[in-house]
Amino acid sequence: MKRLNGIHLRHLKNTQDMKTVKLPLPDRVTILMSQNMGAECSPLVAIGEKVTVGQKIGDSSAFMSAPVHSSVSGTVVAIKEHLLANGGTCQALVIEADGKQTVSAEVVPPVINDKESLVAAVRQSGACGLGGAGFPTHIKLNFDEKTTPIDTLIINGAECEPYITADYRELMENPADVIGGARMLMNFLKIPKTKICIESNKPAAIEKLKKMTSSIPEIEIVPLPSKYPQGAEKVIIYSATGRIVKEGELPSAQGVIVMNVSTTAFIFRYSKTGMPLVSKRLTVDGDAVKKPCSVEVPIGTPISEVLSFAKAQDYEKILAGGPMMGLCIYDTSAPIVKTNNAILAFKKAKLPSSTACIRCGRCIKACPLDLMPEALEKAFDRRDLAALKELKVQLCMNCGCCTYVCPAKRPLAEKNQLAKLEVRN
Amino acid sequence: MQNLIVSASPHQRSEMTTQKIMLRVIIALMPAVVASGIIFGVRAILLILLCASSCVVFEYLSRKLMRRSNTIYDLSAVVTGILLAMNLPPTLPFWMAIIGSFVSIVIVKQLFGGLGQNFANPAIVGRIVLMLSFTTQMTTWVKPFWYKTADLTTSPTPLSSSIEKLPSYLDLFLGTTGGCLGETCALALLIGGLYLAFTGIISLSTPVSFLGTLALLSLIGGADPLYQILSGGAMIGAFFMATDYATTPVTNKGKIIFGIGCGTITFLIRQFGSYPEGVSFSILLMNILTPYIDMLTKTKPLGAKKEARKNG
Known part of the structure; x- marks a missing residue:
């Protein structure tokens, strides 16, 4: 059996032996109506309404969707629009916590028999x-x-x-x-x-x-x-x-x-x-974090509270996720969502500027799916959609191995994502 | 709200840079540089320094003239300069070497867009242009250690048919024979080539398929395979010139095809051509075929489905 390509990274699992601790309850949470792949939910509660822990507060009738629940007990104080990382927006419920964490009557173990x-x-x-x-x-x-x-x-x-x-x-x-x-x-x-x-x-x-x-x-x-x-x-x-x-x-x-x-x-x-998905374990780490930890956080907690809990200081870059595929956070007041598994804070975040491709082929040797990032980049630069399709750019999963190994520091994975959009349209 | 850096993933990069790669190639060439100094004297070292520095100057000036960024710090011009010098006879007039540097850097490399864009190996074309322009000076070979005896009588290259007594395998391996200043010492080149292979800068696919094909065809054609590999530019060509990233195929399969092609053409020129040496021409010809080899040796993505190709 052929072994797939890939790269060896420093593991840096600094928090592996740290027991998960609970984050102190935040004063207010912002719960996004879009937290998973698929359709956005519609709010089921109105401003001023009281909610309890585990209460369903958003749902959708679309096939590709999942409901969202309140992570705190308290009062809905606002329904606002939230800017997502992909440039789109979704509705968000702001709930002020009453600190009692009253569990909803909806929380009962489900009957599962088939x-x-x-x-x-x-x-x-x-x-x-x-x-x-x-x-x-x-x-x-x-x-x-x-x-x-x-x-x-x-x-x-x-x-x-x-x-x-x-x-x-x-x-x-x-x-x-x-x-x-x-x-x-x-x-x-x-x-x-x-x-x-x-x-x-x-x-x-x-x-x-x-x-x-x-x-x-x-x-x-x-x-x-x-x-x-x-x-x-x-x-x-x-x-x-x-x-x-x-x-x-x-x-x-x-x-x-x-x-x-x-x-x-x-x-x-x-x-x-019967307690729905209302909290998430996060790894908080990075060179700007003084107290790396594993922490259980109510969904909707502002990222800033997670950062201050872990004593993050002088950071230039905040990532939701790992250093290879994580998304940059542009505003630390943004809330934790279901899919987050790490918040990383880094001090020096300036990436090296790119130089000319020397055709060394390291990107090809790194790609786990045997794509040719070097050829894909050139095809994308000349907007050659036929070549991009033939080189199977749509298979790229944005793992970032090609960009990581490139000695010329070229943004190969990034261009593949842009190319995927062009090919799709 | 503080200013946070937002960029696309991945957020970390490997330590490897173009400059580090070129530096390793320069380190790998050092044994051969030292060997050339021992075998052919101070003049050889001067020639190497002259080629390297003139290549850097030409790189700087041509980029400046074309209003492009300064790229001398990537060290690729230094590599080209050393490689060019390695392919020159020790007695070549200095001004000719400078012309070689000009051809390599300005015409072959920068006019095609600079590092990574050139279709042919700059040092090889530099050598070929000098060879065709100044054939006498380019084929005047002095004996090893000529500087000690001030013996300026020439010795033919071991591949020339006019040679009376063939040098021994040991002479070829240690480089104590007539030839270009950097190509004679197989030992030094082998040390450098293996260093590059073990540090992951080059793949052994090209040198092995190049030298293997040359040896095999020589065996079939009735020539001494070991002699063919050790003499002339075969070693430096296989390890340092046929492994140039920009002008050779990117995939492993492509590299093997490239090596086989080089070995075959070298054999044909040496055996049937009127030139005693065919390594430079073989690499140049295969450089020209590289885009086609690349086209035919694309990788097959995991799980990819074949698409019906539309005409047009």
Whole structure:
């Protein structure tokens, strides 16, 4: 089996041995109506209305959507427009917390006894891919077993980005929830096998889960080489099963579904408690952070509160996510959303300026999908859409390996994303 | 609200830069530079310094004249200068070497857009232009250690048919034979080439396929394969010139095809051509084919579906 390309990064998992702590309750939270891939929700509450923890406050009738819930008890004080990182906007509810954290009467454990009720419950939980992509989980689980039977459930615990330890802490603190979630999914979705995939730079987690699953033959713990981007969906499917998800296909076409570790554990907890997705574990780190930590944060908390909790100072750049694929935050009053798994603050953030391409081919050797970033950049610069399509720019997943290795410091991955937009239009 | 930097991911970069790559190539050339100084004397070192500095000056002036950014700090001009000097006979008049530098940097490199844009290896074209313009001076070979004995009688290159006594393998390996100042010492070139391969600057695909093809064809054609590899510009060509990023294919498959092509053309010229040496021409010809090799050796993206190609 061919080994996919990729790059070796410094792991910098400074927070791996730190127990998750709870962030003090913020005074007010801003809950976005668009937190996952798919349609935006409409607010279900009005200004002045009282809300409680776990109460559904936004939903949509669109197929690709997931509801949002209040993370605090308190009063809705404003409904405003929020500017998203992609340039679009969405509605946001501002809730002033009363500090009591009264739990909503809606929070009751769901009744799950078959696939249909599982999918419905997962939708109600507000779950989406917590690794960062934010794909609504219930859609993934609602595969058609006739056309695309699933034989393997992959639990993605690769966490290949530097710094981030959110999934690792889930594995270390709540391994029973991860295993329970996997068994629940196998049971109701009739999937015969689960592979929990963990990068080999997390030996303690591998050891722990191996021990706990030693009597469960249908769950296999698969250590994967620590090589970025091991956790990318196509890469982990290939590494775990040798199957190649083809252009335009969903993983289900190859008989697999991939679930993030934290998503799996969350669904399991929801099935027991009925508490929807209202908080998130974040890794707070970076060279401007004095007190790196793993912290559980109510959804909607301003990023500035997370930063001051971790004593971040003199930062020039704030990232939501890892240094390879994270998004820059332009305003620290922006709220935490479901898909966040890390907030990183950096002091010196100026990137080197680019020089001429010397055709060294390092980008080609780094691309996990065997694309040719060097040729793609040239095709994009001359706006050659036919060449971009032929070179399969649409397959680029923006992992950033090409830009990382480029000795001329050219923005290869960035241009690929722009090219993808041009090709699509 | 404070001023935060917003940029597209990734937010970190590897340590490798173009300048570091060029610096490593210069380091890799040092054993051969030292060897040339020992074998051919101070004049060889002066010639190397002259070529390197004139290349840098030409690079600076031509960029200035074309109102482009100053690129002398990427060190690529230094590499070109040293490589050009390596391909010159030790007794070449200095002014001719400067013409070679001009051709390499201004005509071959900068007029085509500078680093990465040139279609042919600057040092090789520089050498070929000098070869065709000043054939006598370019084929006047002095004996090794001539500076000690002041013996200016010439010795033919080991590849020339007029040679009476063939040098031994040891002479070829250590470079104690007539030839261009940097190409004779196979040992020094091998040390430098392997350094580049082990530090990941070059891939061994090209040199191995180049020298392998040359040896194999020589064996079939009745020539001594080891002799063919060790003599002339085969070693410096295979490790330092046929591995130039800008003018050779980008993929591994392409590099192997490039090497096989170089080996074949070198063999044909040496065996059947009227020139005793064919390495420069073989690399130049393969440089010209590089865009086509690139076109035919594209990688196949993982999971890509074939698209029906539309005409037009």
